[in-house]
Amino acid sequence: DIQMTQSPSSLSASVGDRVTITCRSSQSIITSLNWYQQRPGKAPKLLIYAASSLQSGVPSRFSGSGSGTDFTLTISSLLPEDFATYYCQQSYSTPSTFGQGTKLEIK
Amino acid sequence: QVQLQQSGPRLVKPSQTLSLTCAISGDSVSSNSASWNWIRQSPSRGLEWLGRTYYRSKWYNDYAVSVKGRITINPDTSKNQFSLQLNSVTPEDTAVYYCVRDNWNFLGSRGFDPWGQGTLVTVSS
Numbered sequence: 001d002i003q004m005t006q007s008p009s010s011l012s013a014s015v016g017d018r019v020t021i022t023c024r025s026s027q028s029i030i031t032s033l034n035w036y037q038q039r040p041g042k043a044p045k046l047l048i049y050a051a052s053s054l055q056s057g058v059p060s061r062f063s064g065s066g067s068g069t070d071f072t073l074t075i076s077s078l079l080p081e082d083f084a085t086y087y088c089q090q091s092y093s094t095p096s097t098f099g100q101g102t103k104l105e106i107k
Numbered sequence: 108q109v110q111l112q113q114s115g116p117r118l119v120k121p122s123q124t125l126s127l128t129c130a131i132s133g134d135s136v137s138s139n140s141a142s143w144n145w146i147r148q149s150p151s152r153g154l155e156w157l158g159r160t161y162y163r164s165k166w167y168n169d170y171a172v173s174v175k176g177r178i179t180i181n182p183d184t185s186k187n188q189f190s191l192q193l194n195s196v197t198p199e200d201t202a203v204y205y206c207v208r209d210n211w212n213f214l215g216s217r218g219f220d221p222w223g224q225g226t227l228v229t230v231s232s
Contacts, residue, residue, distance in 0.1 A: 001172075034218035043205055043225050044154070049218035087154060091209070091216035095171050096144075098154040
């Protein structure tokens with residue numbers, strides 16, 4: 001199985017900050033990488049698919065980049081509703097696997 | 108707008124079978140451009156993909172090795188839904204279970220979207 005490793009595991013930031021979350025895969029997954037946001041008690045929500053494509057309805061302050069084994073999710077200017085947990089997921093091969101999550105907290 | 112609505116018991120006894128159903132609206136379980144998945148989430152295992160069913164001229168299934176032999180995912184075209192059965196459950200199977208669509212195009216997966224509302228299933232006597 002492909003292992004997905006996110007860093008950091010947790011992150012403290014302030015409203016208006018620019019933040020970047022990193023995801024690394026144990027082998028090349030080309031651009032088959034998706035990002036999700038999960039708020040407490042809710043299902044994950046798709047933000048970015050295919051490494052850099054913004055899902056319909058997702059604000060443009062979210063962006064993704066990367067290819068091969070290294071990927072990033074960037075939030076350009078944090079809003080209060082962005083404080084949540086973020087997950088990466090590879091869709092390159094079965095079984096699909098997720099990172100362990102990055103919890104974004106208010107500083 | 109595609110929506111997934113889950114149903115099923117929230118408490119299952121050890122050694123028994125966990126059964127959940129996911130009703131689809133706004134899409135078809137027989138779609139040639141989607142797969143229908145079950146994913147669970149627990150503090151100890153994180154987000155864990157369990158398996159999927161999909162139709163490409165015939166029905167296919169894939170299952171995670173961790174549950175293979177205990178899991179069955181079945182489509183029901185008459186009700187436009189799909190189901191999860193997990194046999195011989197133990198307390199380690201306690202988790203929030205989600206049904207999820209994986210939408211595909213010619214470039215590949217477009218990610219898991221949408222997700223069902225989630226069902227916390229507790230395995231306990």
